[in-house]
Amino acid sequence: MFKFFVIPGHDRRLIPEGRLSGPMPWVIAIMIFLTVLAAAAGLAMTHAIGDVSDELSSRATVQIIEANPQVRSRQADAVAGRLRALPLVEEVRVLPPEEIEALIEPWLGTQNLADDIPLPALIDVKLARAATDAEYQSLRSTLQSIAPNARVEPSSGYIAPVISLVRSFQWIALGLVGLLALATGAAVIISARSALNTHTETIAVVHLLGGTDQQISRLFQRRIALDALLGGLIGLAGGAVIIWLISGQLSALGSGLVQSVGLDWWSWLIIAVIPILGMFLAMVTAKLTVTGALKKIL
Numbered sequence: 644m645f646k647f648f649v650i651p652g653h654d655r656r657l658i659p660e661g662r663l664s665g666p667m668p669w670v671i672a673i674m675i676f677l678t679v680l681a682a683a684a685g686l687a688m689t690h691a692i693g694d695v696s697d698e699l700s701s702r703a704t705v706q707i708i709e710a711n712p713q714v715r716s717r718q719a720d721a722v723a724g725r726l727r728a729l730p731l732v733e734e735v736r737v738l739p740p741e742e743i744e745a746l747i748e749p750w751l752g753t754q755n756l757a758d759d760i761p762l763p764a765l766i767d768v769k770l771a772r773a774a775t776d777a778e779y780q781s782l783r784s785t786l787q788s789i790a791p792n793a794r795v796e797p798s799s800g801y802i803a804p805v806i807s808l809v810r811s812f813q814w815i816a817l818g819l820v821g822l823l824a825l826a827t828g829a830a831v832i833i834s835a836r837s838a839l840n841t842h843t844e845t846i847a848v849v850h851l852l853g854g855t856d857q858q859i860s861r862l863f864q865r866r867i868a869l870d871a872l873l874g875g876l877i878g879l880a881g882g883a884v885i886i887w888l889i890s891g892q893l894s895a896l897g898s899g900l901v902q903s904v905g906l907d908w909w910s911w912l913i914i915a916v917i918p919i920l921g922m923f924l925a926m927v928t929a930k931l932t933v934t935g936a937l938k939k940i941l
Contacts, residue, residue, distance in 0.1 A: 667834045667867070668874035674827045675878030675921050678820055679914055683886050685816030686910040688809050695802065700773040701733075702798040703782075705766040707790050712761070718790035719764035725789055726768060731778060734769035824924060831867060831925045835932040838863055846937070860933045864926050871925035875918025882914070 705722060709715035719737055726735045743762050774782070779795060786793040839846070846859055886906070906914075 665870070667830070667870040668877070670830045670834075671827065671871045671874030671921060671925070672877040672881070674823050674830065675875045675918055676881045677878075678823045678827075678917055678921070679879055679882030680885060681816045681819040681823065682914055682917060683882070683906060683910070685813050685820070686913065687906055688813050688816070690907060690910065692806055692809055692813075696799065696806070699797070699799040699802060701770045703768045703770060703774070703779070704796050704798055705768060705786065706794040706796070707764040707766070708761075708792040708794070709764070709790070710761040715761075715764050718793070719766065721789045722786050722793060723766055725786065726766070729782075729785075731770055731772075731774060731782075732768055733771045736767045738765040738767060827921060827924060828928045831871070831928040832932050834870075835863060835867060835929045836936065838866070839933060839936050857934075859937060860930050863933045864929050867929040868922050868926045872918060872922045875921045879915070879918050886914075 705726070707715055707718050707722060709718060723735050723737050726732045740762065743765055747762075774797070779797065783793070783795045786795060890906070
């Protein structure tokens with residue numbers, strides 16, 4: 644009885660590799676390209692949220708609302724002095740009127756607002772650590788004894804809606820990665836079935852020579868894995884170029900949350916692994932597809 648075996652390197656002759664001439668590598672390249680962009684967006688938003696949350700969790704803003712500018716100025720100085728004496732407070736800065744006007748200029752224009760509108764005094768407070776709700780309430784009680792209309796607000800509260808929106812985008816990016824993985828698997832199934840139909844006669848001869856389903860399955864796995872890896876590397880290269888271009892544009896904006904959007908080394912490591920994961924997904928999908936189809940044929 645014959646026992647089928649394949650000399651290493653000669654299995655390519657049984658199931659020829661299409662390289663870049665077939666559609667499979669390019670389909671995988673597109674899938675990996677989109678996956679890289681979706682993963683990069685999710686990781687960048689995670690990085691941005693972490694940086695902004697860490698920065699704002701230890702900051703607060705004190706507003707002193709008083710129509711009389713002399714009284715408002717005295718209360719601001721008194722509140723700033725009281726804050727500097729607290730062990731929880733690390734740094735205190737009273738914003739000058741021109742800086743306050745610059746903050747509201749995009750909404751109210753460039754006219755002399757202080758002459759028409761009683762602008763509040765603003766004090767930027769940097770805490771030694773993130774304060775609890777009870778500590779903020781105690782701080783409000785302390786300051787209101789000096790300035791009855793003083794308001795103390797954690798800086799994180801101002802950007803909370805933005806952070807909530809960004810977290811929603813994170814879930815969307817994660818969902819896109821999952822959908823693209825499913826689409827990649829579907830493309831591999833179609834390619835594997837097409838290859839089986841193309842090489843039906845070769846499969847029959849291999850079976851006659853004593854070849855097993857596992858041996859035949861490995862032949863198709865190898866071809867599809869190489870196609871997936873080649874396409875994945877092309878998709879990774881294209882995605883990396885797009886990420887690099889977008890990162891340069893975001894850095895040029897140089898403001899707030901947008902400036903903190905970026906990728907650190909471990910994010911790039913995760914992105915670099917995506918083509919490898921795509922190759923393993925293709926291998927597993929190809930094995931299950933080919934093995935199931937061979938059982939039905941025979």
